[in-house]
Structures are given as C-alpha cells and as structure tokens.
Amino acid sequence: MAMRYRTLGKTGLNVSIIGFGAAPLGGVYGPFSESESTQTVHQAIDKGINLFDTSPYYGIKLGEEVLGRALKGVRDKVILATKCGRITKTDFNFKADFIVKSMEESLKRLQTDHVDIFQAHDIEFEPDLDMVFTETYEALQKLKKQGKCRFIGMTGYPLGCLKKALESCSLDVCISYCHCTLLDQSMLSELVPVAERRGTGIMNASPLAMGMLTLNPPEWHPAPVDVKEAAMKAAQFCKARGSDLSLLAMQWVLQQEKVATTFVGMSRLKELEINLKGLESSPDPVLLAEVNKILAPVQGRCWPSGLWAAEA
C-alpha cells in the first residue's frame, strides 16, 4: 500500500507517517548486520519513508556513521534528524560550545553539510533546565540561522518535562517516546494539546514501546516488571492466535490522525516489511479488545527517567 504523509506542526514538512528510527543501527537492540541495515534503509526510501532519526548516543557515534554510509547518494531524498547533548547513558552536556562541536561532528559522520532537524536529546537528565531553555535553546537557534539545520527541537520521556520545554521555547519539533502505544496513550491527551497551541510538531517514537510489544524485548528495558510481563503475555497470546502483536501495535498507531509521524526502530528487512503492512489495514477489533484486556492492568504505567519521577 502507498505510504501516507502528514504535515509536521508548522514546519511545512510533509512527513511519512512511518519514520525510520535508526537506534538499532547503533546496536542499541543488540547485534545487527550493516549490510542488511543498509538494504533496509534503501528499501524504506523506495517505499516512501522520508524521515530518518539518529543520535550520536546510539552506539556512541556508530549509529550516525552507519546511517551516514547508508545514505550516501540518497541523502537528498530524506529529511534527516539527529540530536545532541546526550553522550552516554550517564554523560550529558547541553552547554552551547558542546552543542556547536557536536553538530560539526555529526555532520562529518552523516556525510552531509546540514541536517534537517537538530534536537537536544533527553533533556530530563539535565538538573538545570533553565540553562537548557536559554543557553542550549540559543545555541540551537544560532545553528538554525547558520543553515546547519532547518528545524530545532528537544526530546525526552517525561511528558511534564517536554511540556515545560514547549512552553518555555519556540520549538519547531519535539520527540516524545513510549507514550503513544498500546501500553500508554498519555501523549494524546497530555502533549498534543500543548503542541497544537504552541505550533510544535510532535514526532512520536517507539510504537513498540522500545521492543516491549515484540517477542524479543531488550534486557535493559526500564519498565516495571509487571508491565513487561503483561506485554510478553500479550505478545504470546497474539502468536498463539497466528497473529503478531508488533503488527497490531503498528496498525493502531498509524490510525492516530493527530500523530504526524511515528519513528519505529528497524535494522532488518523483515521488520520493515511488517511495519509497512501496518499501513494496509486497521487493527482486528476482536484481537485488539483481547490484547487491551491483557494490558489493562498496566496501561498508562510509566517509569522514572533522568531526574523525573515515573508519574511526572
């Protein structure tokens, strides 16, 4: 089925409703093949995916290098997004001089002279948010003026922190993740109204709840144990019915008209094929009801991130 496109906030960008999440190209979800990832990137472009997201944090620079090599010769066909400020799991630097340096290094790894979208990555880890909303924000604006990027934004997990960012700065875009899935839909009621009022385009990420809505969730997943257990029960239930929870999760998210785009992480051709299948049909209502029944006790449950509590 043909790719569908929606407008991203006030950017004027017409983005594919499936975005390519490139965290798996940094090995975030375990070993991957660079050759298959490259084929997956090319196939995704052929199928109409025009938005790609990466970060220096994914595989500590590896993810950008792999994506940069894969996009050689096709860079101009895509809207390319990367980030700054998150260095490792525990190291962050949102100071202006670092942001400027980070941009230059990302451009080299991505083999391009500009990125389309540049965002401060996981700002909830910074104790001094006022600094992020002044110094970091000004650095991002300056890079935009210089043409190093076309649009700027901030990303993070706690919706309270993202709302603060949207209210404090004029952001073109933001990334919210794991809050618009079969497990948690709070982004739709909490963040969408603020983003619409402020003119910020939300890029939704992690429709599979960072692998929880698959049969192979990563060991490092930060969700509480009972949430992970319920997700696994739902995945096995779908499998036993000859169905696929990941496909159901994609079908559900792609139906959300308020969501311009959703980044799903993929490095394999098979994953791309299934995720594109999500465009073809709506979720089976009977299966969706059964899955919702299994997930109901844990739906809406969050986890702490950075300096923010789970309920923030």
Ligand code: NAD
């Ligand atoms: P996700 O929910 O997209 O899940 C990715 C996992 O699911 C990977 O293990 C992948 O191999 C697997 N998968 C993908 N399609 C599948 C399918 N059809 N069947 C079975 N398994 C499948 O989580 P994500 O990758 O973390 O999120 C998507 C993207 O969003 C990231 O790659 C990244 O680009 C972006 N993101 C950004 C932030 C941020 O800015 N703070 C946070 C999270 C995600």
